[in-house]
Amino acid sequence: MNIMALYNIKGGVGKTATCVNLSYLAAVEGASTLLLDLDPQGSASFYFRIKPSKKFNTKKFLKGKKKIDKNIKGTDFDNLDLLASDMSYRNLDIILNDLKRSKKQLRDILAPFETEYEYIFIDCPPNITLVSENVFFAADYLLVPLIPTTLSMLSYTKLSQFFSNHSIPAEKILPFFSMVEKRKKMHQEIIKKYQEENKKFLKICIPFAADVEKMGILRKPVVALKTNSAASQAYQKLWQELKMLTQ
């Protein structure tokens, strides 16, 4: 089992879009895949038209395996399941705080799914709380989409510092550029600078594309809708690069 989390302190950086498309690509290749939507906004769940059942909430989630099993739903695509997020997740960090092993809870919750899923993709809420820390411990890889702007890069530096301060292996972090606009000179310069200076940055960049924004209307991964669009191509290449790095 490979756990990959899509994470950034900032919102609106293409986290959910990447999570949705990468999990779809893994499933298409035949790997049994779970998308875990941890963001109370529930955008990933929305893209797949899945609502959490009325009885599902944070407490049920923290009870683990059995309760989660009951609430995992199949998406429209073979091999791809999803655990929808619930609005009550907004209090997840407060509840976690009262538990023992408060930073390792998510890891324990996901462990029983080892045999069932080859990949678990986590769509994380955009903040840095106890929930994020749980993700840092549970995930094998933390995929960090970054818009090539100065402030965005600052958030990346902060994240790296946080990892080293808390002795979490920094190798887990895999940053890549997202929502890249070709005609913006600053974007190109930042990408060039970081990819040259820091070999950790993935080679593939995801372009800013109207097709990705339309996912909200059409409610399907762009890779499934328009296989040949620039964005789809980029996601496919990103997935190939990731597989090379993580296998």
Added chain:
Amino acid sequence: MKTHIFTISKAFHHQKLFPEIGQYFRIKNMSRKRQSQWYFDTFDWRLYNNGMFLFKEKNNYYLNSHKHYQNLSSVTIIPESHPKFWWDFPEGPFQQKLCNLLDIRALILLANTNLEISSYYILNEDNKVILKISCTKMYLHQNRRSILLNKFIELQPIRGYRKEYQSILKIIKNTANLTQAPPSVNLIFEKSGLIPGSYSSKMNVILTAEMPARLALKKILERLLDIMRKNHIGVKKDIDTEFLHDFRVSIRRTRSALSLLKEVFPAEDISYFRNEFKTLQQLSNRLRDLDVYILKEKAYREILPEELQSGLDAFFIDLKTEKRLEHQKVMRILNQGDYKNYLNQWEKFLKSDTLPHTRNSAKPVKKIASVIIFKRFKKILKIGERIQDDTPEGQLHQLRIECKKLRYLLEFFQSLYPKRSMSYLIKHLKLLQDKLGTFNDLSIQQEELKKHISKYAKNGQNSTLVFASLGGLIANFYQQQLTERRSFRDVFSKFKAEKNINLYHQLFNTVPQSGEKS
């Protein structure tokens, strides 16, 4: 999630399902496609007899269980090719499974079906797919015609939407007459004019103790004639080596039956037929030998160190060329009128009821069978006892022939005696036969290799690699033979174990033993 397959009646049109479902859910028409499937098995139904079937769809091969159509293993072959033996499939679990099932038999195409599949998605109020349905019409394609075999629907529930699935299933069950069973693969075979499991090279002749010997022998010989004829086509097409093998074994069994059961038929008739069968068998001796060598090609190469292996290329090219010629020769004979007339003549003889009575023709078969089985058994004990580490090879050869005769007799008359005892005896005899067979094979193989060495020397072959590789094999076979020889007494002592001997006495000894009073 697991899919559920239901068979629906041929008269039912699947479109009738949708108005009712449509009252509660949205139905999305997804696709309509056609697909062809090709079904395979060996001539002796090895997959069917193991509860399995194999079919090809596009580039994919699927091995399924009869039970619930469950897939056991599958493989994709790129680029498309037409594998015939297990070793033609790519290495992996699929190949391994087939290896165990098929052994050296070839896959034969048995049937071709065409599927018409219409797929639908059932959606909830969010337009989320909650169930995938596909409706399939299966046609059998035969002689350029298609006949509708059956219709089935496949439901693929989506995790987390069980309630919706249950309610749709209820609607479908109310509308259509469903049988919770996948389409039977037997139906495909039967409609193709095949009877699954119908061919076996085993004797399977049912006799009764009091049956007149002639009638019993006729039954045995008719069964053997049937096996001969059934294997013709495979011998001619050289589908795999087992056709010729089964063909030859049934001739040898026929000859054995005729020589061992004396005076059941008039002697002069029998001597004519025996001669003819002998000639017929001899015609394919060489072809069978060549088949065996060629089957062993891989094993031969693996005996040698890698640098010597290519030395065998010339040897195998020679064998394969010779095989083509021998095969043509055998084919010519099988196609000849003489041969066909001969078999018809034989059949007519077996069916004739005007033959004069002979000394044993009316005697109860069990009595005769017991006497000759026991006689063979005693002879084997006698020869076997004499064999020491330095006994000439000829005696081992003689013992092998005697064992073969006994084995045939046990198989011919199996139905006259308790099943378990007979299985026990055959199993133990087989152990001894295997030993003697291996020994004999090693002998013949060395001769063959030596023959080729002389030939190459004469023809001025100057590759030392060729001579080295053949020599290497001879040395190896010689050593193996010595080992086999040393272990002969062990195997033989198991054969003459008390339990085995007692069983022979108990079943077949019709003469009271000395010291006993009747």
